[in-house]
Amino acid sequence: MSLPQTFGASHVFALYDTASFVTLQSDGISKKPALDVEVMDETGRVITDRLDDERIETSLSGVLKTAAVIPEVGARLTYNAVSYIIKGVSNDGTNNGFRKVTLTLVKYQEIA
Amino acid sequence: MPPPTIYGIRTIAEQSLKAWFDLNAGMLPGVQIHAGQTDDIRSVPIVILHAETALAHPDLGAFSQGNFELTVKLYVYSSADDSTLAQHRERVENVQAIMQDVSGLQSAWVAGELYSAWVVSDDEGVADRRYGNVLSYTLVAVYPPAP
Numbered sequence: 644m645s646l647p648q649t650f651g652a653s654h655v656f657a658l659y660d661t662a663s664f665v666t667l668q669s670d671g672i673s674k675k676p677a678l679d680v681e682v683m684d685e686t687g688r689v690i691t692d693r694l695d696d697e698r699i700e701t702s703l704s705g706v707l708k709t710a711a712v713i714p715e716v717g718a719r720l721t722y723n724a725v726s727y728i729i730k731g732v733s734n735d736g737t738n739n740g741f742r743k744v745t746l747t748l749v750k751y752q753e754i755a
Numbered sequence: 756m757p758p759p760t761i762y763g764i765r766t767i768a769e770q771s772l773k774a775w776f777d778l779n780a781g782m783l784p785g786v787q788i789h790a791g792q793t794d795d796i797r798s799v800p801i802v803i804l805h806a807e808t809a810l811a812h813p814d815l816g817a818f819s820q821g822n823f824e825l826t827v828k829l830y831v832y833s834s835a836d837d838s839t840l841a842q843h844r845e846r847v848e849n850v851q852a853i854m855q856d857v858s859g860l861q862s863a864w865v866a867g868e869l870y871s872a873w874v875v876s877d878d879e880g881v882a883d884r885r886y887g888n889v890l891s892y893t894l895v896a897v898y899p900p901a902p
Contacts, residue, residue, distance in 0.1 A: 657817065666815055666818065666820060668814075668815070668816050706815055739871070739873070739893075739895075740814050741812070741814045741822075743814070
């Protein structure tokens with residue numbers, strides 16, 4: 644009979660970075676190509692696929708700090724060493740909780 | 756180097772509530788106001804202000820940064836030998852009225868900031884010739900910022 648195994652496997656925990664105007668609660672980072680060209684053979688099966696023009700679409704959500712300035716749409720924001728363009732800002736509140744701000748960010752491959 | 760300032764949110768809440776009720780003592784004539792688990796000698800009629808629970812605010816996830824959601828219980832007791840039920844209920848209504856002035860309570864807050872306060876429940880009971888109500892409130896507050 645084998646002995647009990649009590650080893651652990653380490654995982655990545657929590658967020659990659661912070662944002663100054665909120666106490667960050669969550670992030671979501673999605674990468675996909677804007678260009679996805681498929682070439683099919685005579686029977687419709689894909690035999691060539693070209694992926695290009697990578698987009699990184701990220702959303703950040705956090706609790707708004709007192710006296711903080713919410714970034715504007717079109718401004719730049721760096722998160723986890725990537726400089727994004729802010730494409731959307733939502734500012735949501737309830738009558739029994741803190742205000743939450745969510746930013747929608749995009750990084751284009753050819754825009755530094 | 757001076758020692759660091761250490762805060763306790765339940766102590767802040769009880770001291771603030773006590774200060775606010777003391778300011779409004781005229782609405783509760785003859786009623787003792789006690790804060791927390793006091794060892795003072797108690798007599799009825801009495802209002803006990805007890806910050807029962809302080810939870811790190813769930814909106815802030817793993818790092819609450821001094822923000823708390825408190826469950827505060829206000830106990831209102833009257834003796835059936837000295838007071839009628841109508842008098843007891845009037846005291847309860849006055850306690851609710853004092854708590855309803857959230858901006859006043861915010862101004863009486865002794866350290867940090869009170870964001871808001873709202874009533875959750877009002878339970879009434881009778882035992883040993885005492886009328887008793889437990890009013891439950893939710894308070895959301897934060898410690899003072901670092902110096």
